Amino acid sequence: MALLPLAWVFGMLTALHRLIYRLGWRRTHRLPVPVIVVGNLIVGGAGKTPTVMAIVALLRRHGFTPGVVSRGYGRNDDATLEVQPHTAVAACGDEPLLMHLRTGAPVVVGRDRAAAGQALLQAHPTVDVLVGDDGLQHLKLARDLQVLVFDERGVGNGWLLPAGPLREPLPASVPARSVVLYNAPVASTPLPGGLATRSLAGVVALAEWRSGRAASMAALEALRGRPLVAAAGVARPNRFFDMLSEHGLQFRALALPDHFDFARLPWPAGTADVVLTEKDAVKLAPARLGATRVWVAALDFALPAAFETSLLALLPAPLKPAHGIAHGNQTA
Numbered sequence: 001m002a003l004l005p006l007a008w009v010f011g012m013l014t015a016l017h018r019l020i021y022r023l024g025w026r027r028t029h030r031l032p033v034p035v036i037v038v039g040n041l042i043v044g045g046a047g048k049t050p051t052v053m054a055i056v057a058l059l060r061r062h063g064f065t066p067g068v069v070s071r072g073y074g075r076n077d078d079a080t081l082e083v084q085p086h087t088a089v090a091a092c093g094d095e096p097l098l099m100h101l102r103t104g105a106p107v108v109v110g111r112d113r114a115a116a117g118q119a120l121l122q123a124h125p126t127v128d129v130l131v132g133d134d135g136l137q138h139l140k141l142a143r144d145l146q147v148l149v150f151d152e153r154g155v156g157n158g159w160l161l162p163a164g165p166l167r168e169p170l171p172a173s174v175p176a177r178s179v180v181l182y183n184a185p186v187a188s189t190p191l192p193g194g195l196a197t198r199s200l201a202g203v204v205a206l207a208e209w210r211s212g213r214a215a216s217m218a219a220l221e222a223l224r225g226r227p228l229v230a231a232a233g234v235a236r237p238n239r240f241f242d243m244l245s246e247h248g249l250q251f252r253a254l255a256l257p258d259h260f261d262f263a264r265l266p267w268p269a270g271t272a273d274v275v276l277t278e279k280d281a282v283k284l285a286p287a288r289l290g291a292t293r294v295w296v297a298a299l300d301f302a303l304p305a306a307f308e309t310s311l312l313a314l315l316p317a318p319l320k321p322a323h324g325i326a327h328g329n330q331t332a
Contacts, residue, residue: 039136233260
């Protein structure tokens with residue numbers, strides 16, 4: 001393969017990056033609260049966003065007060081910013097806004113995840129655990145445990161970028177202080193891990209979703225027999241379309257580029273009913289829709305019990321965070 005030499009170079013650079021931190025030539029930044037990093041080895045969406053939201057819910061059920069830090073893919077600025085309900089997607093990224101709207105947890109975005117975490121703790125001193133979205137390869141912020149997320153693709157052809165889809169090699173065994181989650185019907189790598197389950201929780205009108213109303217199966221069932229357009233600007237649009245089909249909906253599928261910005265409405269003028277993912281819904285204001293009814297399909301994403309037990313076992317009991325940030329030569 002013509003790209004294999006480039007993949008070898010990428011692998012050497014990745015190994016050097018980790019070695020620099022391991023030897024202490026670059027310092028990691030340890031925050032005064034536990035940090036859980038959620039990430040994947042393969043490029044593209046493997047299910048990190050629903051995993052983060054499910055972990056936030058899990059932590060709350062067990063007495064923690066979680067916050068979320070993220071770079072915010074696709075934003076127009078690298079500066080640290082706290083996400084608010086009406087923050088523009090261009091300023092914070094679609095997934096951070098979705099995580100804030102769905103969980104209500106404080107979310108801070110920034111290229112420097114350590115600075116983002118520090119800013120979050122200063123603004124929200126009751127937060128006692130941070131969840132890092134898509135931070136597996138971001139070694140500047142020390143982590144106390146990490147969640148490796150895989151989907152049906154596993155490791156693809158097994159090669160690193162650009163010859164394959166991997167950001168880093170698959171480890172021979174589950175790394176220390178790590179848990180593995182498969183966003184797939186069966187495990188797609190040799191690493192032992194839990195299987196998440198995902199299904200539709202129903203639909204809700206866009207304006208009502210924006211105001212916090214939950215989706216319902218009754219509203220979804222009412223769409224059966226109607227001419228629909230289903231639009232999805234996500235990494236794996238066919239997963240969304242398959243779930244709609246499984247619930248008996250008939251629709252014209254409109255697969256859009258991942259992180260599609262909806263600067264223009266992609267469906268034909270006069271379309272009566274459109275079903276969207278939540279990731280797409282954050283980019284649409286109801287006032288733009290005219291006579292088109294837009295329905296938001298909510299995802300029900302459940303973590304397996306054994307995974308939850310393993311994750312919680314790696315955390316200390318909930319405690320009140322201290323202020324400030326310490327620096328050290330921690331290996332991330």
